[in-house]
Amino acid sequence: MADSTQPGTQSFDSGFPLYIPANKVEEILKISELIPVIERALGNFSNRDNGGIVQPVRSVVPVAKYQGFLGVMPCFSAHEHVLATKLVAFYPTNYDKGLPTHMATLMVFDPENGSLKAIMDGEVITNLRTAAASAVATKYLANPKSQVLAIIGAGHQARSHHQALSTLFNFTEVNIYSRTLESAEKLSQEIGSTAKACSSVEEAVKRADIIVTVTFSKVPVLFAKWVKPGAHVNAVGACRPDWQEIDPDLMRGSVLYVDSREGAMKESGDVILSKAEVYAEVGEVVNGTKEAFCEKTTVFKSLGMAVEDAVSANLVLAKLRTT
Ligand SMILES: NC(=O)C1=CN([C@@H]2O[C@H](COP(=O)(O)OP(=O)(O)OC[C@H]3O[C@@H](n4cnc5c(N)ncnc54)[C@H](O)[C@@H]3O)[C@@H](O)[C@H]2O)C=CC1
Numbered sequence: 001m002a003d004s005t006q007p008g009t010q011s012f013d014s015g016f017p018l019y020i021p022a023n024k025v026e027e028i029l030k031i032s033e034l035i036p037v038i039e040r041a042l043g044n045f046s047n048r049d050n051g052g053i054v055q056p057v058r059s060v061v062p063v064a065k066y067q068g069f070l071g072v073m074p075c076f077s078a079h080e081h082v083l084a085t086k087l088v089a090f091y092p093t094n095y096d097k098g099l100p101t102h103m104a105t106l107m108v109f110d111p112e113n114g115s116l117k118a119i120m121d122g123e124v125i126t127n128l129r130t131a132a133a134s135a136v137a138t139k140y141l142a143n144p145k146s147q148v149l150a151i152i153g154a155g156h157q158a159r160s161h162h163q164a165l166s167t168l169f170n171f172t173e174v175n176i177y178s179r180t181l182e183s184a185e186k187l188s189q190e191i192g193s194t195a196k197a198c199s200s201v202e203e204a205v206k207r208a209d210i211i212v213t214v215t216f217s218k219v220p221v222l223f224a225k226w227v228k229p230g231a232h233v234n235a236v237g238a239c240r241p242d243w244q245e246i247d248p249d250l251m252r253g254s255v256l257y258v259d260s261r262e263g264a265m266k267e268s269g270d271v272i273l274s275k276a277e278v279y280a281e282v283g284e285v286v287n288g289t290k291e292a293f294c295e296k297t298t299v300f301k302s303l304g305m306a307v308e309d310a311v312s313a314n315l316v317l318a319k320l321r322t323t
């Protein structure tokens with residue numbers, strides 16, 4: 001019988017792939033375990049050929065008739081021995097209809113023979129790995145004594161970002177702004193006594209050491225004049241080339257970090273329209289090849305990468321095998 005632990009000797013698995021639903025992924029995937037996995041993936045990605053990652057920039061099909069998009073995100077990581085693709089539909093207008101705005105599925109293949117090993121929910125992974133990537137950026141780029149967090153937007157990413165950043169900082173104040181005071185208040189109550197719902201973006205961010213923008217806005221919501229010098233911003237929304245969440249003056253006046261230069265130049269309206277210069281990928285900071293200017297005002301423009309999904313799915317499968 002083939003020894004399936006040795007590369008090149010695995011038998012072809014023609015059985016049904018595993019199906020892992022959202023509640024199981026949620027039960028298994030712990031943010032504190034995911035953050036170091038994402039940190040390593042960002043470093044490998046920025047190591048280019050030596051990092052063993054093959055990942056084209058996401059293909060996005062606009063479904064203009066229904067104001068939606070379908071993103072296809074494949075990746076192979078040689079170091080993590082994982083081959084996977086995520087399919088993610090994002091329909092911003094679903095929010096106001098009370099429907100989910102992101103619907104995602106991951107398919108994981110055996111890298112040695114291409115057989116399908118698992119199909120798993122991708123929504124929990126999208127929420128957690130995005131927040132984990134911001135946590136890595138924030139660990140390097142924010143003032144380590146940061147105490148005040150501002151979150152603009154009050155959806156899934158707002159919640160996962162609070163969860164992830166709270167593993168690194170003891171926030172004494174969490175200020176939340178959203179389009180409706182009601183949704184900001186709901187999140188504030190979930191977080192507890194340190195949190196406060198604010199009635200303007202300015203009120204939320206003016207004292208903040210760390211700011212997270214997680215909205216579906218297509219126009220800037222965060223302006224340079226409100227941001228404390230030395231603050232760190234995780235700019236997570238506005239993932240289309242003609243959408244913006246951040247004031248161009250703030251983009252140009254900060255030290256700008258991205259997850260992928262190529263992705264940012266293709267997909268980020270905040271980068272493309274402001275003509276801000278990208279200083280580094282966060283992975284380059286992780287690898288020590290670029291500086292972390294944590295005393296300056298910094299922006300991490302996140303677009304999301306397939307490798308983050310692939311290594312998260314791999315962690316889910318590894319933990320399933322051991323529990
Ligand atoms: N960089 C990355 O890797 C990823 C980025 N995202 C992006 O993060 C953002 C938030 O995603 P989720 O929290 O999952 O969405 P969600 O649907 O759970 O929440 C969306 C939030 O945006 C607000 N919003 C909706 N339309 C708005 C508008 N026109 N102006 C201002 N605010 C508006 C809503 O009130 C809500 O607070 C989206 O832009 C999404 O595409 C999502 C996943 C990964």
Ligand SMILES: O=C(O)C1=NCCCC1
Pocket residue numbers: 071088090102126239303304305
């Ligand atoms: O990386 C992802 O996943 C996404 N990024 C931008 C918006 C849709 C989902």
